[in-house]
Amino acid sequence: MKYEMPDINLKALFLGVKGENTDLFKELLLKMVDEHVGWRQNYMPQDLPVITPQDKSSKSFQETADHMRSVFNLLSSKLRANSLPWHSAGRFWGHMNSETLMPAIIAYSAAMLWNGNNVAYESSPGTSQMEEEVGHEFAALMSYVKGKSWGHICADGSIANLEGLWYARNMKSLPLAIKEVAPEFVAGKSEWELLNMSTAEILDILDQIPEKMDEIKAHSARSGKNLQKLGKWLIPQTKHYSWLKAADIIGVGLDCVEEIDVDDNYRMDIDKLEAKIREFAAQQIPVLGVVGVIGTTEEGQVDRIDKMVELREKLAKEGIYFYIHVDAAYGGYARAIFLDENNEFIEWEKIDEVYAKHNIFSEPCEWLTKEIYDSFKAMNQAETITIDPHKMGYIPYSAGGIVIKDIRMRDAISYFATYVFEKGADIPALLGAYMLEGSKAGATAAAVWTAHKVLPLNVTGYGKLIGASIEGAYRFYHFLYGKEFKVGDKTIRLYPLTRPDFNMVDYVFNEVGNTDLEKMNKLNHDFFDQASYVKGGLYDNEFITSHTDFAIPDYGNSPLPFVKSLGFSEREWDREGKVTVLRASALSPYAHDKDVFEEYAGEIEKAMQSKLEKIYSEMEANAKVEVAVR
Amino acid sequence: MKYEMPDINLKALFLGVKGENTDLFKELLLKMVDEHVGWRQNYMPQDLPVITPQDKSSKSFQETADHMRSVFNLLSSKLRANSLPWHSAGRFWGHMNSETLMPAIIAYSAAMLWNGNNVAYESSPGTSQMEEEVGHEFAALMSYVKGKSWGHICADGSIANLEGLWYARNMKSLPLAIKEVAPEFVAGKSEWELLNMSTAEILDILDQIPEKMDEIKAHSARSGKNLQKLGKWLIPQTKHYSWLKAADIIGVGLDCVEEIDVDDNYRMDIDKLEAKIREFAAQQIPVLGVVGVIGTTEEGQVDRIDKMVELREKLAKEGIYFYIHVDAAYGGYARAIFLDENNEFIEWEKIDEVYAKHNIFSEPCEWLTKEIYDSFKAMNQAETITIDPHKMGYIPYSAGGIVIKDIRMRDAISYFATYVFEKGADIPALLGAYMLEGSKAGATAAAVWTAHKVLPLNVTGYGKLIGASIEGAYRFYHFLYGKEFKVGDKTIRLYPLTRPDFNMVDYVFNEVGNTDLEKMNKLNHDFFDQASYVKGGLYDNEFITSHTDFAIPDYGNSPLPFVKSLGFSEREWDREGKVTVLRASALSPYAHDKDVFEEYAGEIEKAMQSKLEKIYSEMEANAKVEVAVR
């Protein structure tokens, strides 16, 4: 049953802004339900139904069914009254949400009927196999070496990041444990040297003494010892609370977390990273690890992973080593746009040609720079990577994932020896012993697996979808750039924050001539209120967006160049200490289309105009009240 | 729109062994899909469809749709070929799985279309409200004080247990932090006294100094300091790997984990618990906390939480305090069988009357003892409780939950001040800052919420379902008790392990006259192989069960009385060091029915007979080969 992958038409893969593909959705959903029911019927067909026609005709059955129907009326009403219309092709430019893939939704609904629990192979053979496949697909997406890497699905990016930190912590502690259990293998090494061994070196030693593995693990950080010796965990300046939470939970503690400034592009400043590492080294404080981000939460920016890796190579020559965890929860799937149909990372020189061949962009798109290219390329040098199918994988929540470069690391945290695998299968019998979580829905694996089968993780599949999303983001970015609105005698102009590294567009409104930063912040906050559930409602809202604050405690002076470019003084920045920006994740699979975008652009413009008018008229009314009160 | 809850007929709530309720299932599923599509269509009805009729007629659309259809053929085939028929009313007596509630499945499928992410209220108002409601329902289920307690949904029981340990760790460390930041509030207390303050005492102090809360938290265990001072974490002897993993992850470490022996009933031995705590106290080693289990993983037994609480009260007078976390991942929902229609814990004297009124059991059931009653009743004295909707809540994977007695504890771990709530709503704006995980499916909350609306968490709802499950377990238990099979000239007899505390039945086969424990273990292992995917296949298997080993490293000599009762000597136990038992989670909502059970009983008996014959004939064949080879 071989067939050629067709040239993918994304429009066949989503339910549609107006439910255009409801027919296809129902066809496949009902097919899967029917095939499940057929399976139930034909398992021991000699067994008769337990729920009889007489049962179904009984009063209590009817009453119970009606009771259930009433509950569904309530559920439907609550969902319709309190949900966000992120399915819109052009009116929702807010949170990281959008249409999700029809095949993923249907696969989840279908697999849920079988209710596999992927914690144990025995209770979910089918979906456990799918998860194992997905893990290897993730590894291929990261250009990790086939057969030597591994990945699995987890609840979300926070859990994946936590697992990455758990790996880093236990790996870093292993040399101290080896020193206690098998000192001859680290003979002559000082504590500083032990705490600066590379991950590969450590794993190579463990390979030589499998019989001592359990004892070494018992002496590692899992014992509770040495956590305070492992050094600093370096994260981007923005200090996303989830990283603080992770350090808290994993026990290394918040005191070991250090932030590295970001540059004007909201990417980690690698020079400052180097300076900080050297500063610690001078005090004999090791670095547990560094977190690079592919797709920052608030800006969608891409850290220079290539420069981080280069720095590590340089410092290694001086005896300094740090673990790299890449948080690509958001941007991980975007690596598909760099892989050709054979999953090889495309050469820089050939990339335009490949994009043309696969229709990645509908018009020339200026998004890709060599810096972004190099950052994505170097991801395969990181020890662990977080990737969230429920973000750029267009899979419904919750589906996170983690990928590990060296499968041997799995044993460093596992609760059973590796050989506890099923005969023949290279799949853990008890996956729960090899990961942070326990029980987990087989349905999630089925959803991700199905999406990957429909859309391979390269330019023939996900690459197209990611391309569409980026192209849509750039359309929005260009639409915003310098756009002006007239409200009474005021002119309000739009300013994007940066040239997007990915598909997120941050922007602000400012009144032309305004030099009061507090006033601008209020304007944008008011705009958010009007463009969200806060004041604007959800269902009758013609334009929806999200917002965030860049404040000095989190961002230092990184926003200053932007703030200055809008005409505010440095003193004004120091006084206000923050800038409120509006934030759009551009995920729609449709907005890349020129005609679609242009149609919506007119609507957005009208909606923005009317929101601004509302804000200014309320401001005026408030001002009058104040005057009257005086 | 008020209506009376009807007398629930469980048969209306499941898809059915043979898909008997497929009509009802499709009716509700399609209703929810249609109402979702209607919602999409009527958000800005002036916007035209983006996927046009011409798009849908295009070659690439058709090819992509066909490609997707092919993938679904593959998915359906893999699911049908590699899944377990746990939906059977009488042939599946294995892992903790069964039919799940139709309303939960449909609600999940429906809510997935809206794809809310409950990490943030803003991106999921409807399902966030549902999760908040579910949390309070959990708290009511545990008889925690209304308005002073809290709960939320999480990925699974492992994550909930991890969060419980995180709470315990941070709570225990707070007095040391108070001593550093606001010493006047703990003036005169020694370190030993600080480490033995009760949770309520600690929270009462914090209440007095809200302005110092953040600084105190910064000095708590979250800083990474003092983790090794907090003392021992006491778990049941069986040392389930998930507890070791939790201690590893949370950084207190495996070296702080101590196991407490279980008694002959596989419940924690409270005398030994007391002795151990006193032994540590004599060395000035505090006890971080104690884990009690409601529904042990391997035996379904119920720890004496009441005795644990009594012990705590007794020791508190001597200045010793320990945190109690109840792992009721499995048995938590069973507390519904103790709550009357007003959610009050039913008086012991009235319980038979209430059960009769609500038809909890179809025939008198000897399950309930005063010990079990008291154990469940005392759960409301624990600080935190794990409860898994995806176990006895009959919700599809993954849905776990945690409940906390004192909502003020939430602030002890949170990453934002409590006042970061939406106006008017008592719901965190960013739930991710108050729990271990981050992004999470709103659909899970919708599924659990819907199930709770259909089946309230008391005798009018879940109590009935739990009762059915327990009654089914007792039918299976009585069926097994002393049953004999003839194979050639051998007699093989069945022995249940214990009188079940809940709905799990463990059992062994032994050849009458056999006094070789290794031989019995092999027989039961062979039986498992025949009754599982290992050798027996799944779809053509007429009886499916699971198995477990009780080995001395995990169980000490607890299994000895059972082993002796089967006629094995103590020497034999010491020699073999383990007993392999077969294990049945009796979750079917149908097997409680006498007629249904009896029909299946005949089938099970035949299947057991044929499996035993197969095993013995293979044994004989192997013996002959061995003779021939000699």
Ligand SMILES: [Mg+2]
């Ligand atoms: Mg075995």
